[in-house]
Amino acid sequence: HVQLVESGGGSVEPGGSLRLSCTGSGYTPSRYCMGWFRQVPGKEREGIAALFTGGMSPYYSDSVKGRFTISQDDARTTLYLQMNSLKSEDTAMYYCAAGPAATCMYSTQALGVIDYNIWGQGTQVTVS
Numbered sequence: 001h002v003q004l005v006e007s008g009g010g011s012v013e014p015g016g017s018l019r020l021s022c023t024g025s026g027y028t029p030s031r032y033c034m035g036w037f038r039q040v041p042g043k044e045r046e047g048i049a050a051l052f053t054g055g056m057s058p059y060y061s062d063s064v065k066g067r068f069t070i071s072q073d074d075a076r077t078t079l080y081l082q083m084n085s086l087k088s089e090d091t092a093m094y095y096c097a098a099g100p101a102a103t104c105m106y107s108t109q110a111l112g113v114i115d116y117n118i119w120g121q122g123t124q125v126t127v128s
Contacts, residue, residue: 002026002118004096009123016086016127022079022096022120030054033104035116036070036081038092038125045095047111049081052104059107064090086127093122 035050097116
């Protein structure tokens, strides 16, 4: 059973930091495109960061570039999102997702939701 589980969400003041984790099980993580997404009620899910687990430069949306960092552990079973200089507009439910390697070929695909087929349940981040 393939599963992704996010953790690390919470409440933080503007300017603060949080680190989200996403732990995967039930699949071989060596060649997947992994992404972080966020969604607020009434709006579409937004792709904010993605990386290819086999190794390449990550992608970031303009909204988080320079503040957030996506990374993975050496075993490639845990995906991280380090979030610094948080703003109120970063408040959202954050999701991690896994998709086929080709999803990471282009930034528009990697930061889009269509090609991801494994999703976590989400973790709430509130900045206020």
